[in-house]
Amino acid sequence: MADFIPVSAPALLGNERRYVDECIDSTWISSIGSFIGRFEREFAGYCEVEHAVSCVNGTVALHLALLGLGIGPGDEVLVPSLTYVATANAVRYCGAEPVFVDSDPSTWNLDPADLRRKVTPRCRAVIAVHLYGRPAAMDEILAVAGEHGLRVVEDCAESIGAFYGGRPTGSLGDVAAFSFFGNKVITCGEGGMVLTRDAALGRTIRQLKGQGQDFERRYWFPVVGYNYRMTNIQAALGLAQLERIGDYLAARDEIASWYREELAGHPGLRLAAADGPAERSVCWLWSVVLETADPELRDEVMVRLRAAEIDSRPFFYPCHILPPYAGAGAVCPEAEWLGARGLSLPTWVGLRREQVQRVCGELLRALDATACAGSAARAAGE
Numbered sequence: 001m002a003d004f005i006p007v008s009a010p011a012l013l014g015n016e017r018r019y020v021d022e023c024i025d026s027t028w029i030s031s032i033g034s035f036i037g038r039f040e041r042e043f044a045g046y047c048e049v050e051h052a053v054s055c056v057n058g059t060v061a062l063h064l065a066l067l068g069l070g071i072g073p074g075d076e077v078l079v080p081s082l083t084y085v086a087t088a089n090a091v092r093y094c095g096a097e098p099v100f101v102d103s104d105p106s107t108w109n110l111d112p113a114d115l116r117r118k119v120t121p122r123c124r125a126v127i128a129v130h131l132y133g134r135p136a137a138m139d140e141i142l143a144v145a146g147e148h149g150l151r152v153v154e155d156c157a158e159s160i161g162a163f164y165g166g167r168p169t170g171s172l173g174d175v176a177a178f179s180f181f182g183n184k185v186i187t188c189g190e191g192g193m194v195l196t197r198d199a200a201l202g203r204t205i206r207q208l209k210g211q212g213q214d215f216e217r218r219y220w221f222p223v224v225g226y227n228y229r230m231t232n233i234q235a236a237l238g239l240a241q242l243e244r245i246g247d248y249l250a251a252r253d254e255i256a257s258w259y260r261e262e263l264a265g266h267p268g269l270r271l272a273a274a275d276g277p278a279e280r281s282v283c284w285l286w287s288v289v290l291e292t293a294d295p296e297l298r299d300e301v302m303v304r305l306r307a308a309e310i311d312s313r314p315f316f317y318p319c320h321i322l323p324p325y326a327g328a329g330a331v332c333p334e335a336e337w338l339g340a341r342g343l344s345l346p347t348w349v350g351l352r353r354e355q356v357q358r359v360c361g362e363l364l365r366a367l368d369a370t371a372c373a374g375s376a377a378r379a380a381g382e
């Protein structure tokens, strides 16, 4: 039997063990310790943003970003429907409502034309998600935001290391949220970071993540805050990961080039459009969309890949069809089309070219087999 190929796996190839050992040897294992400040400073520097606030995960980073902007009950926040549910949930945590925006069929990111159509008088912010590592159309998003007085949050959970217009994602809006979950470009196991150029906003967010405590007066809580603190062990992992990010991004680029070589031009597959001149994507999870009218096909292909010991992931269900959000009746047909047909393939540092070839061979075989099964079923009048 061929080896099982997971869809994702962390690469822990640098100082991870040494730094975690330092935490244990020094007993600084909780949310105070030197790695926290070091990771925040190094990550801020890497993203060319002045202020970084670490936190427990990416979902919390989004929550803190929105709270920091003062988003609350009665407000609306524009969110692409095709995203991980955390983007929408963070809006709800604030007591606000997400307004779902449709996708661009070629980049899979938020469609700026639909963004413009969906703005309401209650909208106070937009969350630009850089989906699957591809930068969202920030010039257009910032233009719409400027016209309507919207604050701009970047959800960079999937785009660590991506650039837009020569600037790192995370440095383009008012505030940005990052995730260091185990399958992201760099990981702390679980972890998150909020970045902003606005010193006052950074301070507000730092206070909120530390239970709301006053910076000068211990146990004095002028506001209701949260315990959203990262541990020194998480930060130790994150710092070690960040030291190697150049290697990790290069390895992911190479994997993307292997996939493109194997699959580009196949009539049954839609690859993400090539980066525009302003864009520099990172390959988070290499993904394709099956060009088919039959929305059952993708799941059948995944079952066949799994039988060949290859793991894959479907695209996210668009948030506007999930039970907590379906009531609003949002209209996002492209997001629905993509969500039903998109597929992410194994993408992790250490994945070998032969393995990518095996994945692609099995994918094309599965496509042929399902197409045959479909036409046979139709011929049989099913």
Ligand SMILES: *Cc1c(COP(=O)(O)O)cnc(C)c1O
Residues within 6 Å of the ligand: 057, 058, 059, 060, 083, 084, 086, 087, 129, 155, 157, 158, 179, 180, 181, 190, 191, 192
């Ligand atoms: C992973 C992810 C998040 C949430 O990050 P966690 O660290 O898992 O909480 C948010 N948004 C997007 C787009 C993500 O992919």
